Amino acid sequence: MSEMTSLAKRALQIWKSGVRAVDSQCLVRQAIQVSDQELSICGHNFPLAGHENLVVVGAGKAGSGMAAGVEAALAGSPLLERCRGWVNVPADCVRKLSKINLYPARPASLNEPTPEGVYGSRQILKMISQLQPDDLCLVLISGGGSALLPAPLPPVTLEDKQAVTRLLMSSGATIQELNCVRKQISQVKGGRLAQAATSGTVIALIISDVVGDPLDIIASGPTVTDPATPEEAIWVLEHYATDLNLVPKSVWQVLRANEDEPEARRAQPQANVINQIIGSNATALSAAENAARSLGYEVYSLGSTNEGVASEVGIDLAELCLKIRSGQGPVTRPACILSGGEPVVDLSSTPRPGKGGRNQEVVLAALQRLWEEDLTDVCLLSGGTDGEDGPTDAAGGIIDARTQKKAQELGMNVDDYLQTHNAYPCLSQIGGLIKTGATQTNVMDLRVALIG
Known part of the structure; x- marks a missing residue:
């Protein structure tokens, strides 16, 4: 953390203000x-x-x-x-x-x-x-x-439930469909x-x-x-399972048995x-906005309902930073872009997904988009408010001029890391991981971009 630029330190300060509020x-x-x-x-x-x-x-x-x-x-x-x-x-x-x-x-x-x-x-x-x-x-x-x-x-076992959960998560199902x-x-x-x-x-x-x-x-x-029905659950499985045999028989058994009488299974x-x-995320976003304004930034908030694909979210945020820096954005410099919500990473796009999380993928995609840009006055951070991002020990990631320079010195092919959803080792090598430990709260993700 001692190597962080002053801009990165302010971005982290704003992010932590949001987390403290929840x-x-x-x-x-x-x-x-x-x-x-x-x-x-x-x-x-x-x-x-x-x-x-x-x-x-x-x-x-x-x-x-x-x-x-x-x-x-x-x-x-x-x-x-x-x-x-x-x-x-x-x-x-x-x-x-x-x-x-x-x-x-x-x-x-x-x-x-x-x-x-x-x-x-x-x-x-x-x-x-x-x-x-x-x-x-x-x-x-x-x-x-x-x-x-x-x-x-019963007769669904924990192993059956784990198999279904992994299948849906790795196939890009939304949290609503999974639930x-x-x-x-x-x-x-x-x-x-x-x-x-x-x-x-x-x-x-x-x-x-x-x-x-x-x-x-x-x-x-x-x-x-629960407003949902067994029929809806069956549709989700049929939609995402490339091979229906990957879904345990006990799961089909429970869903088919209740298909004719959904009221019997509905609480x-x-x-x-x-x-x-x-x-909620809005609570954190509001506190982050107050913190950013107190540091002298004009705030542009994208709200708490942002979803979409993590890499696309990163690219969009990077382009918005460039637009604001050029004087053509919705706010003037010094500016802070805030964004809350939870994008997804579709792990099915590669046969062997690497190590990372949606927040790490957001900032890595932004780094790729900003590779040729001067980032002296730009910093972008994305972190899970729970302190966890995917199956890693990082809350998320942060990029600025320092991490960009390090990546360029190492000759990193960022696209390779993105294609294999392997953001963690890339960000680890350039000092771009945020590690907070468990925050004992959880209101999705909070993104902070600063344009000095």
Whole structure:
């Protein structure tokens, strides 16, 4: 980091301001107030005299901070002594809390369901199925919750579910399409977690990692009734599976069996379920904008709903930087372009995909586009707010005059790295990786481009 240019340091400062604004512990702490008489969660009030126990469950990359936020909010209240819980989190997010068990449901940087995740999900289901009507069930949901809360519907096994997930992810399916299938073969997704709870009230606090913040998509909507049908899941599989035999027979069995009676598999709406979004990409983007303005930049925000192909996003951002630098852009220099959302990388375009992530691919594609340009006054950063980008230890990447010079000195063929989706080793050699470790929050990606 000490080698970074001043422009890169400012870009990272702006990015980190956005990430801090969605700190999961602070978001939950702000959402919960407790007095001697009542508990208030996002404006919903519950008299303590009428509610016996508070059980906290959940899953997600932000789960550790969210659970800590609950305990911080209840500190000094008798309700803390009547609180217990279980939250599935990545292994590098586990820490000791007084009342809520943080359980390592998957290794760090492996965003896939595991046997440990299945065990943790069963413990959660067991806990919430034994609640009394006067108990409160608080569910903490954040991005990554789908992989951290696996409970396959028999006869589907974890291995079957993993095979389907990998197949769809490597074929370019959207998160919406992936979740459509996962929910139809799950005991918890698509509102079935809330349905399993026997308490009088279920309150879900949600940190969104999906474009548009659709409640039924975030972590596959464990507390939100699934609007999809088995037919839609079948269509997704048929559309993306080049060979239908790659889809396990048990998955077809469950989907075909429920095709004739989708209502039997659909979680029924419950009047006692409250869903509240407490943080999103827009929250981070707004804070990043404030930080950029405080540093003297004119801000041009592309909003929080950017999707598309990662390499194309990188090229578009690079061209926008050039346009602003030439005086023909939507804002004048010094300028900051902000962009939120989540592009995709289609790994099926090469037989042997390399190591990288969508954010790394964004900046590498931008570097290729800007290869012949003078980058003295240009810097572009793209990072996952969760501190993870693909199956790597980097949050994303950053390019500027320093990294460009290094790449040119090494004679790198950037196009080769892009074609094989192998951004990590390329950026690693030129000092273009951003490594933050797990941030314990997750609101998709945040991109910052500066034109001095």
